[in-house]
Amino acid sequence: MNIALFLQMATDACPDRCALSHDGQNYTYKELFAASKRAAVKFSSADCKYVSLLDVSSPLVPVALMGAAMAGIPYVPINYRLSEEQIGALLERIDPAYLIIGANEGRYTFDNGVIQSSSDFMNDVFSGDDVEIDWHEDPAAVAVQLFTSGTTGTPKAATLRHEHLVSYILGTVEFMGAAEEDATLVSVPPYHIAAISAVMSNIYACRQIVLLPAFDPGEWLRLCIEHAVSSAFVVPTMLTRIIEELDQSIIDPRALTSLQSIAYGGGKMPVPVIERALRLFPHVNFTNAYGLTETSSTITLLDPDDHRAAIDHDDAAVHARLGSVGKSLPSVEIEIRDDQGKPVGPWEAGEIYVRGPQVSGEYEGRSVLDAHGWFPTRDAGYLDDHRYLYLSGRVDDVIVRGGENISPGEIEDLLHRHPAVADAAAVGMPSEEWGEVVALALVEASGQQVSEDEIRAYIREHLRSSRVPEVIHHTSELPYNETGKLLRRVVREWFQIERD
Amino acid sequence: MEINLLKPGTRLKSAVCGAEIMIIKATDGDGLSCGGAAMGESPGKAEAASEKMHGCLIGKRYVNEADTVEVLCVKSGEGSLYYNEAELMTKDTKKLPSSD
Numbered sequence: 376m377n378i379a380l381f382l383q384m385a386t387d388a389c390p391d392r393c394a395l396s397h398d399g400q401n402y403t404y405k406e407l408f409a410a411s412k413r414a415a416v417k418f419s420s421a422d423c424k425y426v427s428l429l430d431v432s433s434p435l436v437p438v439a440l441m442g443a444a445m446a447g448i449p450y451v452p453i454n455y456r457l458s459e460e461q462i463g464a465l466l467e468r469i470d471p472a473y474l475i476i477g478a479n480e481g482r483y484t485f486d487n488g489v490i491q492s493s494s495d496f497m498n499d500v501f502s503g504d505d506v507e508i509d510w511h512e513d514p515a516a517v518a519v520q521l522f523t524s525g526t527t528g529t530p531k532a533a534t535l536r537h538e539h540l541v542s543y544i545l546g547t548v549e550f551m552g553a554a555e556e557d558a559t560l561v562s563v564p565p566y567h568i569a570a571i572s573a574v575m576s577n578i579y580a581c582r583q584i585v586l587l588p589a590f591d592p593g594e595w596l597r598l599c600i601e602h603a604v605s606s607a608f609v610v611p612t613m614l615t616r617i618i619e620e621l622d623q624s625i626i627d628p629r630a631l632t633s634l635q636s637i638a639y640g641g642g643k644m645p646v647p648v649i650e651r652a653l654r655l656f657p658h659v660n661f662t663n664a665y666g667l668t669e670t671s672s673t674i675t676l677l678d679p680d681d682h683r684a685a686i687d688h689d690d691a692a693v694h695a696r697l698g699s700v701g702k703s704l705p706s707v708e709i710e711i712r713d714d715q716g717k718p719v720g721p722w723e724a725g726e727i728y729v730r731g732p733q734v735s736g737e738y739e740g741r742s743v744l745d746a747h748g749w750f751p752t753r754d755a756g757y758l759d760d761h762r763y764l765y766l767s768g769r770v771d772d773v774i775v776r777g778g779e780n781i782s783p784g785e786i787e788d789l790l791h792r793h794p795a796v797a798d799a800a801a802v803g804m805p806s807e808e809w810g811e812v813v814a815l816a817l818v819e820a821s822g823q824q825v826s827e828d829e830i831r832a833y834i835r836e837h838l839r840s841s842r843v844p845e846v847i848h849h850t851s852e853l854p855y856n857e858t859g860k861l862l863r864r865v866v867r868e869w870f871q872i873e874r875d
Numbered sequence: 876m877e878i879n880l881l882k883p884g885t886r887l888k889s890a891v892c893g894a895e896i897m898i899i900k901a902t903d904g905d906g907l908s909c910g911g912a913a914m915g916e917s918p919g920k921a922e923a924a925s926e927k928m929h930g931c932l933i934g935k936r937y938v939n940e941a942d943t944v945e946v947l948c949v950k951s952g953e954g955s956l957y958y959n960e961a962e963l964m965t966k967d968t969k970k971l972p973s974s975d
Contacts (some may be wrong), residue, residue: 376884380897384949388933512884512897538883545899545947547971550934559973572975580973608975638974664974673974705969 376514376541379444381579382408382437388551389581396558396602397434397586404581407437410500414442415508417499418473421489425469425520428565429453429462430477430493431588436565437574438500439475440519444537445510448473449517451532452566455480456857465522465530514538519571520739521668533668534737535571542732543671544575546706553582558633560598560607562587567858569608569641572672582606590857592620596631603633608664610641610859615648618655628655640664640673642859643766643784645791645798646698653686665700665766667752671733675709675764677701692759698788699763707731709764710749711757724757724782726770755782772863774803775811776841783863786813786834786842793833795823798853802863804846804870814870815844818853846870879904886949887914890921894931894952899945902958907946910954927962929955937963 382404385394390405402410418426426443428435428450436452443450451469453462459481466474471487475496483490491499518537522530559577561584563569577584585602587595590613598604609617614637621628637652637659644663653661660679666672677699685697703709710718711725719725728749736743736750744750755773756766767782774781783801790799797820804814819825827847834843848869854862881887881904886897891910898904907914909931911924931937933951938944944958945966956963 376897380949384933387950512886514882514884545936546968547974549968549970569975576973576975606973636973638972640974660972662972662974676971676974678972704971 376537377444377510377512377516378518378537378540378544378575379411379441379510380541381544381575382411382441384550385578385581389555392555392581393583394578394581395434395437395584395586397432397588400434402434404578406501407434407441407578409505410434410438411441411445412506412508413500413503414438414496415445415510416506418442418446418448419508421473423448423471423473423488425449425451425472427451427453427466427469427472427474429455429474429480429483430565431455432561432565432570432586433493433497433588434501434586435475435493435496436570436586437578437584440571440574442500444518445508447511447513447516449520449534451520451522452570454522454564454566456564461530468532469520514541521566521568521571523668532739533735534739535668535671535735536737539671539733539735540571540575542706543572543673544579546733547673547704548576548579550579551581553577553580556603557605558583558585558602560585560587560595560602560604562590562595562613563608563610563641564857567641568666568668568672569610569858573608590616592616593624596620596624596626599631599634600626605633606636606638607634608638608640611639611644611648612642612855612859614639614644614652618648618651621655631656634659636660636662636679638662638664640666640700642855642861643768646788647791649682649697650686653682663700665764667754669734669736669750670707670729670731670752671735673704674707674729674731674733675701675703677763681763696763699759699765701764702762703729703764704731706733709758709762712751719757721758721760721762724755724767724780727752727754727756727764727766769863772802774801774813776803776806776813777809779841781813781842785838786815786844789834789837790815790817790830793825793830795820795825796830797821797823800853800861800863800866801844802867802870804867806845812845813842814846814848814867816848816850816853816866816869818850885916887916887946888918889914889952889954890918891923891928892952892954893950894948894954894956895950896931896937896946896956897949899936899947900943902944902946906944906959908957908960909952911957912954923954927955927957928953929962931956932965936966936968938966939963 912921
């Protein structure tokens with residue numbers, strides 16, 4: 376069991392089909408397979424413990440991933456947006472590594488590892504003689520190590536073994552399920568789990584990948600049209616920006632005739648944004664995917680039929696499903712537990728636990744699975760009567776006011792529906808009286824003004840009075856990371872400063 | 876009798892055609908055959924049984940009736956797959972929308 380199998384099978388079945396388009400160049404499966412084998416030989420002969428990539432997306436992403444798998448060495452992509460100091464600290468943790476580094480990524484040194492520029496590596500692997508390599512089929516070997524985004528402290532290194540990734544792909548993707556003319560637009564950065572799963576699942580489906588290394592909504596639309604793109608994955612902020620771009624540009628959404636499906640995930644999608652998208656693209660199938668790095672990507676799906684039913688339906692419960700992340704994959708089990716670790720019933724909020732063959736729940740050899748294989752996600756949420764899952768934020772983000780648990784999500788979801796509010800973030804602020812109280816950062820919609828009293832009255836009217844914010848901070852923008860995750864730590868700091 | 880238990884990930888080749896499979900569920904490897912001949916990690920050539928040549932297809936998962944045996948065909952071939960003389964069937968999987 377080795378993820379390199381996916382590329383080998385695709386190459387066997389359709390060697391000359393286009394696997395990847397990037398910057399005007401096309402690469403067939405045969406070419407990617409040959410390049411990956413040459414890469415594997417380089418990695419194997421370089422006495423290193425990791426293969427690392429510090430660069431934007433390029434054809435080297437599948438080649439480094441598959442080449443490392445063939446060589447039996449863990450692949451560790453690094454977030455190039457981190458500071459030089461943070462990157463240096465991560466590189467220290469993986470030395471000796473074979474590091475492939477982009478031209479714009481600064482200068483780093485290793486005590487023992489090998490450093491090669493992306494352009495030299497490209498030249499080496501995409502030319503020369505064919506090489507043969509026998510790879511190991513050890514299911515327990517580490518395929519990928521991903522540093523989590525570290526929104527709450529030092530990045531943790533999540534370990535994904537071949538068995539987890541292979542289970543995920545075989546369980547969710549039909550081999551060669553794509554038609555020759557299908558193409559998918561990949562704009563997530565290579566260090567994100569969504570990029571790893573995009574490479575594997577589209578190779579296994581034999582679907583052409585069109586790479587957009589630096590997301591830009593205009594460029595995204597241009598590539599969609601130029602490559603007759605049929606599917607795409609976006610994070611919520613990307614979808615918001617694509618919609619804004621369409622509002623301002625002369626491109627008619629109907630010109631995107633090839634586009635059949637859009638999957639989204641990686642952060643919470645505001646309901647008004649997805650409602651808007653469904654109306655703008657009535658013929659596109661939307662899928663919401665929820666997953667974590669530690670679960671080899673997707674564990675629940677809100678499928679296109681759910682989306683259509685929600686938008687067409689008057690029944691409030693069905694309509695509310697637009698705010699859900701859907702139902703678990705057939706091979707994945709989900710359970711909600713209270714803070715004593717006891718499973719709770721439908722509509723009761725608690726921590727989301729997950730179990731299945733794709734779930735690793737392991738950090739650098741330290742497993743956090745319980746005795747029965749359940750992984751505590753640290754995400755809070757609840758299930759409805761039909762087992763649709765709703766997220767209410769990270770467990771650690773729950774605001775505890777006088778012993779009462781308040782999920783920031785319920786306040787934010789309400790405010791997203793207020794016409795004068797563009798965005799909102801609720802966080803806990805220390806209080807002598809209550810332990811914690813609600814503090815709110817608010818972005819007004821353009822050209823709109825809303826008073827603090829109005830906001831407080833609106834929240835009091837729809838939610839309980841404990842949800843009414845003690846402090847409201849107006850801001851022009853909330854801090855998000857590049858994959859659409861709200862940086863609550865930063866928002867919390869705003870209120871620390873205001874108090875001091 | 877000792878069972879030749881094959882771990883998930885093990886690859887076996889057909890002795891009668893180009894077919895190759897990968898074990899998904901741990902299986903008694905001696906029970907697996909293709910086109911009437913035992914499969915192995917590097918089997919010698921064998922004579923095909925003409926009535927056992929309906930083919931197997933790359934990317935399809937094959938299971939037995941009891942769902943105790945599961946293999947993935949990783950290279951197509953003319954031989955069909957058997958476990959203890961019972962022909963394996965393709966596994967029906969629920970089609971999921973693409974999420975990556």
